[in-house]
Structures are given as C-alpha cells and as structure tokens.
Amino acid sequence: MIRIFGELSLCLAVFFALAQSLAPLWGCWRNNPFAIACARPAAWGQFVFVVLAYALLTTAFITNDFSIGYVAANSHATLPFMYRATAVWGAHEGSILLWIVILSLWTTIFSIQAKDTPHSNFKPLVLAILGVVSIFFLGFLLLTSNPFVAAQSWQSAQDLNPLLQDPGFIIHPPMLYMGYVGFSTAFAITIASLLCGTLDRDWIRTARQYAIAAWCFLTFGIMLGSWWAYRVLGWGGFWFWDPVENASLLPWLAGTALIHVLSLVEKRGTAKNWAALLAIICFSLSLLGTFLVRSGVLISAHTFASDPSRGVFLLLLLAALLTGAIAIYLWRMPASPAQPVIFPLLSRETSLLVNSALLMIAMATILLGTIYPLIIDALHLGSVSVGAPYFNLVMLPLLFMMMIAMGVGVLGRWQGQSWREWWLPARKNASISLICAVALVWYFTSQLLLVPVACLTLSFWVILSILPALRTQPGMSLAHLGFAVLVIGIILSSTLNQEREVRIRPGNAERIGPYQFFFIDTTGIDGGNYRGIRAEFEVLKNTRHVTNLYPEKRIYTVRDMVMTKVDIHPGIFRDLYIALGEPLDSDYWSVRIYYKPFIRWIWFGGILMMIGGICAITTRRKQHEQA
Numbered sequence: 001m002i003r004i005f006g007e008l009s010l011c012l013a014v015f016f017a018l019a020q021s022l023a024p025l026w027g028c029w030r031n032n033p034f035a036i037a038c039a040r041p042a043a044w045g046q047f048v049f050v051v052l053a054y055a056l057l058t059t060a061f062i063t064n065d066f067s068i069g070y071v072a073a074n075s076h077a078t079l080p081f082m083y084r085a086t087a088v089w090g091a092h093e094g095s096i097l098l099w100i101v102i103l104s105l106w107t108t109i110f111s112i113q114a115k116d117t118p119h120s121n122f123k124p125l126v127l128a129i130l131g132v133v134s135i136f137f138l139g140f141l142l143l144t145s146n147p148f149v150a151a152q153s154w155q156s157a158q159d160l161n162p163l164l165q166d167p168g169f170i171i172h173p174p175m176l177y178m179g180y181v182g183f184s185t186a187f188a189i190t191i192a193s194l195l196c197g198t199l200d201r202d203w204i205r206t207a208r209q210y211a212i213a214a215w216c217f218l219t220f221g222i223m224l225g226s227w228w229a230y231r232v233l234g235w236g237g238f239w240f241w242d243p244v245e246n247a248s249l250l251p252w253l254a255g256t257a258l259i260h261v262l263s264l265v266e267k268r269g270t271a272k273n274w275a276a277l278l279a280i281i282c283f284s285l286s287l288l289g290t291f292l293v294r295s296g297v298l299i300s301a302h303t304f305a306s307d308p309s310r311g312v313f314l315l316l317l318l319a320a321l322l323t324g325a326i327a328i329y330l331w332r333m334p335a336s337p338a339q340p341v342i343f344p345l346l347s348r349e350t351s352l353l354v355n356s357a358l359l360m361i362a363m364a365t366i367l368l369g370t371i372y373p374l375i376i377d378a379l380h381l382g383s384v385s386v387g388a389p390y391f392n393l394v395m396l397p398l399l400f401m402m403m404i405a406m407g408v409g410v411l412g413r414w415q416g417q418s419w420r421e422w423w424l425p426a427r428k429n430a431s432i433s434l435i436c437a438v439a440l441v442w443y444f445t446s447q448l449l450l451v452p453v454a455c456l457t458l459s460f461w462v463i464l465s466i467l468p469a470l471r472t473q474p475g476m477s478l479a480h481l482g483f484a485v486l487v488i489g490i491i492l493s494s495t496l497n498q499e500r501e502v503r504i505r506p507g508n509a510e511r512i513g514p515y516q517f518f519f520i521d522t523t524g525i526d527g528g529n530y531r532g533i534r535a536e537f538e539v540l541k542n543t544r545h546v547t548n549l550y551p552e553k554r555i556y557t558v559r560d561m562v563m564t565k566v567d568i569h570p571g572i573f574r575d576l577y578i579a580l581g582e583p584l585d586s587d588y589w590s591v592r593i594y595y596k597p598f599i600r601w602i603w604f605g606g607i608l609m610m611i612g613g614i615c616a617i618t619t620r621r622k623q624h625e626q627a
Contacts, residue, residue, distance in 0.1 A: 002060045002068065002148075003068050003150060006056040006057060006148040007146070009050070009052045009053035010050075010138065010142055010146075012049040013049040013053065013100075013134075014139070016043075016045035017042075017131050017134040017138055018131075018135060019042035020038070020042035020131030021129075021131030021132045021135060022128075022131075023035045023038035024038060024121075024125065024128040025128050027121075028121045028124065028125060028128075037124075039123070039127040040111045040127065043108060043130070043131065046131070047108045053097065053148075054088070054098070054101050056148075057088050057148070058088050061075050061085065062084055066157050067150060068147070069149045069151040070148070073158050074087050074091045074094070074160050075157060075159065075160060076157040076158065076160070076558050078529035079159060079528075080529070082170065083164075083165050083170075086169065089173050089174070093141070093147035094147055096145050097141060098177055099137060099290065100141060102177045102178055102181045103137065106181055106184065106185045106210075107130045107134070110126060110127070110130070120198075122193065122196050122202075125191075126188045126189055127188075129188035129191050129192060130188045132321075133188075136317045140314065144310050158559065159556060161559075162554070162556040162559065163232060163563070166232050168225075168227060168231065168232065171224060172228055175217055175220045175224055176217075176221030176224070176248060178214070178218075179220075179221050179248075180218065180248075182210060182211075182213055182214025182217055183251060183255060183279075183282040183286050186207045186258070186283070187282065187283035187325070189206050189207045190207055190275075191280075191329075193207075194276060195332060197332060199272045204262055204266045205266070205620075207279060208263070208266065208620075209620070209621070211282070212613050212616055214255065215252070215255045216613035216617075218251065218252050218255065219609050219610045219613065222248050222249065223602075223606035223607065226239055226603070231568065232566075234564040234579045236497075238602055241369075241387060241388045241391040243370050247289035247292045247293060250285040250288065250289060250363055250366060250367055250370075251285040253363040254281050254359070254360065254363050257356040257357075258278040260355055261352065264352045267349075267414060268341075270341050270349075271353065272334055273333050273334060274356070280322075280325045285367075287314070291311060291318055344415070344416025344417075346416055346417060346418075346422045350416075351406070352409060355405045355406060359402070365398070369386045369391055370386075373386055396451070399487070400454065403455075403461075407458065407462050407465050408426075410462065410469065411465050425465075426465075429461050430457070430461055432464060433456075433464060436460050437453050437454075437460060440456060444492075444496055445495065449495065451491075452491050456488060459484040459487045462483075463484045466480050466484075474612070475613065475614075476616060478608055478609070478611055478612030479608070479609045479616070482607070482609035482610075483609055485601055485605035485608060486601070486602055486606055488598070488605070489599060489603075492598035492601070493599040493601075498595040499512075499592065500512050500592070502591050502592075503584060505586065505588045506520060507519065512593050512594075515539055515541050515576060515595060517538075517539055517549075517578065517593055518537060518538040518539075519589075519591070520536040522534065522535045522536070522589075525552065525554075529557065531554070532553050533552065533553045533580070533583075534552045535550065535551050535580050535589065536548060536549075537550075537551070537578060546576070547569045549568075549569060549576065550567050551565060551566055551567045552565035552580060553565070553582075566578065570600060571600070575600065576596075577593070577595075578591065578593050
C-alpha cells in the first residue's frame with residue numbers, strides 16, 4: 001500500500017505542478033484573474049503531495065518495507081534507526097525526491113512571504129516558473145528514477161552505503177540541496193521581473209533576500225561536506241578538488257558574485273543586466289551540479305548514480321531551461337545607458353564589480369578543469385586527469401586579487417575618495433598585517449615562506465579593515481571576516497601539517513610534532529551491522545597525558561565492505577588525527593598519524609560566513625520594515 005499511495009501522491013503532485021505553471025501563464029496571456037489566482041493554491045497542493053510521498057518513503061525505510069526496490073537496495077533490518085530514517089536520500093532516487101521536496105518548500109515559502117501586488121502578475125509568474133521546474137523534475141523522477149518501484153523477486157536488503165553511515169550524512173545533503181534549490185527562487189524572481197519589465201527596487205530586495213538565504217545554506221552544506229570528508233574518508237584532508245566537490249563550489253562562487261552585484265544595483269541602480277545574468281547562471285550551475293552528481297558520468301565517493309542514461313534527461317532539462325531563460329533575458333533586458341557609468345578606482349562600486357568579475361573567472365576556471373576531462377573522454381580523445389595541482393596553481397593568484405579587492409572595497413566609500421583618504425588607514429593596516437604575518441610564519445617554521453606570508457598578510461589586512469564596520473554593517477563584516485579566517489585556516493593547516501604512515505605494534509610509540517602516540521592494544525568490536533577491530537592509543541605531550549584515541553577497522557557484514565573509522569582529538573589550534581590501516585605480520589599494523597594545526601579555523605570561518613549572511617537578511621528586513 002505504501003508503494004501504491006507513494007506513486008499516486010507523485011502523480012497528484014504532477015497535476016498540481018501543471019496547474020501551478022500552466023494556469024497562471026495562460027491567465028497572464030489572456031488577462032484572466034481566475035486562472036492567475038490558481039498559482040498559490042496549486043503550489044500548496046503540490047507541496048502537500050510531494051511531502052506525503054516523501055513521508056511514505058521514509059515510513060517504508062523505518063518499517064523495513066523491503067517490498068520496495070529502493071528500500072531493499074539501501075537499507076537493512078540491522079541498520080540503526082537514525083540512518084534508516086535518513087537513508088531516503090542515500091541514493092539517486094531518494095535524493096531527487098528530496099530535491100523536489102525542497103523546491104516545493106522554497107515555492108511555498110515564497111507564496112506565503114511575497115506580497116500580493118494589485119494589477120501585477122509578478123507573484124503568479126514566479127510561482128509559474130517554479131512550477132515549470134517542478135514539472136521537469138517530477139517527470140524525471142517518475143519516468144527514470146521512481147523510488148516506489150517494487151523489488152525484484154531475487155532482491156534482498158543490501159544496507160546503506162557504509163560511507164554514509166555517519167552523523168554528517170544526516171544534515172549535509174539537506175543543507176546542500178537547500179542552497180542548490182534556493183537559487184531557483186532568485187532565478188524565478190529574475191525571469192518574472194524580466195517578463196514584467198520591472199527590474200526595480202522590489203526585484204532587487206526580493207532577489208537579494210532569497211539569494212543570500214540560498215548562499216547561507218550552500219555555505220553551510222559545503223562546510224559540512226568538507227567536515228564529512230575529513231572525518232570519514234580517512235585521508236586527513238578537507239578538500240580534494242573532487243569533481244563533485246567542485247560542482248557545489250561553482251554555484252557558490254556565482255552566488256557570491258550575484259550578492260555583491262545586487263548590493264551595487266540596490267545602492268547605485270546600475271549593473272542590472274549583469275545581476276540578472278548572474279541569477280540565471282547561478283541556477284544553471286545548480287542544475288549542472290545536479291547533472292554531474294546524478295548522471296553517472298563521474299566516479300566519486302560523492303556521486304549518487306551510476307546510470308549515464310539518466311544524465312540525458314537532466315542534460316535536456318538544463319539545456320531547455322537555460323535556452324528559455326537566456327532567450328527571455330535577451331528579449332526583455334533593459335537597454336544599456338548611452339553613456340557607460342564609470343566609477344572611481346578607489347570606490348566600493350569598483351571593488352564590487354572587480355570582485356564579481358574575479359569570482360566568475362574563478363568559477364569558469366574550476367568549471368573548465370572539471371568538465372574538460374569529460375569532454376575529452378566523450379570525444380574519444382584519450383583520458384585526461386585534472387587534479388589538485390592545476391586547481392591550486394590557478395586559484396592562488398585569483399585568491400590574492402580577490403582579497404586585495406576585498407580590502408580596497410572595505411576601506412572604500414560609495415562614489416570614491418581621494419588616494420590620501422584611502423591610503424592613510426590602508427597603510428597602517430597593511431603594515432601591522434605584514435609584521436604579524438612574518439612573525440607568525442617565522443615562529444612556526446623558522447623561515448620566511450612567500451605564499452604563506454602573502455596570504456596571511458592579506459587576511460590580516462581584511463580583518464583589520466573590517467573590524468570598524470562590525471557595528472554598522474554586521475552582516476557584511478562577519479561574512480568577510482569569516483572568509484579571512486577560512487583562508488588563515490587553509491594556509492596554516494597546509495603549511496604546518498605533519499603526517500606519518502608507520503608500521504607499529506602494541507607496546508611501541510611514534511612521535512609527530514610535540515606529541516607521542518603509544519599503541520596500547522587492539523580489541524574486537526561488534527556493532528549492530530558491522531564487526532571489527534578497535535585500537536587504543538595514548539597520546540602524551542612532554543610526558544603529560546593528553547587523550548586516548550580509538551581508531552577502528554570495520555567490516556560491514558551485509559555489503560562485506562571494509563571501512564576505516566578514524567579518531568580525532570579536536571582543538572582550537574590543532575587536531576590529532578589517527579587512522580588504522582591494514583594488519584601486517586607479527587602483530588604489526590599500518591597506521592596513519594596526522595598533526596593538523598589550525599584546521600578547525602576552516603570550518604569556523606565558514607560558520608562565520610553563514611552567520612554573516614543571516615545577519616544581512618535580518619538587518620535588511622528590519623530596515624525595510626522601519627522604512
């Protein structure tokens with residue numbers, strides 16, 4: 001019965017999505033107020049049945065209903081309850097259903113929050129455009145990825161992928177999808193404004209609000225993904241420039257550029273065409289990320305599908321939406337002024353435009369490195385691998401330029417100022433930053449390393465420049481402060497990181513940095529759906545006990561899959577990280593030990609950025625309410 005009602009709910013959701021999109025579009029064309037009024041109740045109806053389908057699938061997982069093929073392929077009776085409840089999005093079909101649920105949630109939020117404007121079709125048009133996106137994804141779900149298909153007679157419960165049996169999995173995908181899908185609202189708002197010919201202050205305020213909200217969720221989702229990779233994959237890193245990781249970074253970079261340009265449009269009334277184009281690009285990159293993760297064209301620990309035929313549907317969806325959006329943009333975009341607006345060099349306007357351009361160059365660079373191997377492979381021109389060396393090499397100069405523009409913009413004023421007015425505070429901040437950076441690098445490494453000194457100098461410069469604005473502009477200040485802290489974490493953790501792979505047996509010890517790791521013993525463990533070995537290490541610093549670490553080697557019995565469960569002793573200024581490798585002869589084990597200074601600052605910086613975005617939304621809303 002769950003399977004039947006689940007498919008029925010999805011079919012009814014398609015019906016309401018059709019009503020949500022076609023009725024208001026026809027009503028706007030024929031000037032029929034009754035058809036236009038269908039948009040909001042149809043959106044609510046779609047939301048009800050999409051959530052019902054999701055609830056039914058979740059119930060099937062919780063109750064171990066293995067008559068449904070998707071449940072049998074991704075769950076087991078021995079799977080812990082919290083993972084059964086969240087295994088819904090553990091594979092392709094459920095992740096697409098979650099995508100649709102979140103799209104419907106954003107649509108419902110907009111339908112409630114947006115004000116009804118007399119003699120304006122703006123709100124129904126936004127709901128209609130979101131309904132069109134829903135139709136495509138509901139069609140994709142029902143035609144190629146139905147999660148309610150009955151299990152085959154030979155199919156037995158297979159358990160959830162052990163890589164996903166981690167607390168990070170519970171919150172990472174929903175937060176990432178809230179960011180991905182949230183840009184669809186800014187996209188729909190922009191397209192509707194173009195169709196109405198009203199790229200005005202209401203468009204700026206509404207689009208900016210939803211763009212920042214989506215950006216906050218995407219920032220949090222990316223940070224959670226980095227934290228999950230650090231804890232689960234066992235290699236001690238936080239970012240591997242994996243194609244799927246890059247797929248989430250692309251809309252984040254474009255979204256950051258969009259937010260900056262919308263600030264410029266709101267303040268100065270210029271660059272409207274650039275802002276509208278960025279809104280389209282953001283959502284297109286979100287769809288591209290969905291295609292890369294779920295098409296099967298990539299092999300990664302993060303991908304959800306291995307069937308490339310499904311990718312054709314997603315590629316057609318991306319092409320159709322992008323073609324339609326660009327056509328509307330070219331048809332309805334405002335005419336450019338006869339005399340181009342030129343801003344002073346040392347102004348906040350110039351800084352915002354330069355930073356948006358640099359962000360889009362960074363996005364294009366990462367996009368090229370991500371899809372170039374796919375293009376070469378599709379054309380049968382051989383096999384090419386583009387990895388971390390390429391991305392690190394090309395992104396470092398862009399990072400330098402972005403932080404310089406950031407520091408200039410923070411100290412700059414709207415409409416500019418003289419060189420002397422800008423240089424006096426900039427010189428003081430730059431001098432202090434350079435001295436602190438040199439001292440810090442010399443203290444930790446006893447040498448002067450150019451790249452760390454340069455990056456730390458720019459980070460400290462941004463921090464010192466932003467501190468005076470914390471009281472007047474808390475949102476903007478916290479976001480930029482968080483980015484500087486993130487860069488500090490990346491530079492220091494990469495520069496000071498120490499790691500060793502050792503051959504060790506119980507009773508022996510290894511030293512890394514100022515710490516000694518004593519291998520005490522190993523014991524057998526038996527979990528609900530796994531068995532394994534747990535090692536115990538005592539960590540000392542100058543004969544003082546610090547902690548005990550318990551890395552594990554697990555075998556998940558249903559899938560017969562071996563997993564390394566690392567153990568980490570976290571700290572504000574360093575992490576101690578240990579991963580148990582393979583057993584060797586004579587009671588020896590292969591063990592990887594990491595000493596990772598300042599790595600937590602990366603995620604702390606990301607959280608500050610997200611808090612800054614939230615402050616920007618709430619502060620701006622209060623200002624508009626007072627106005």
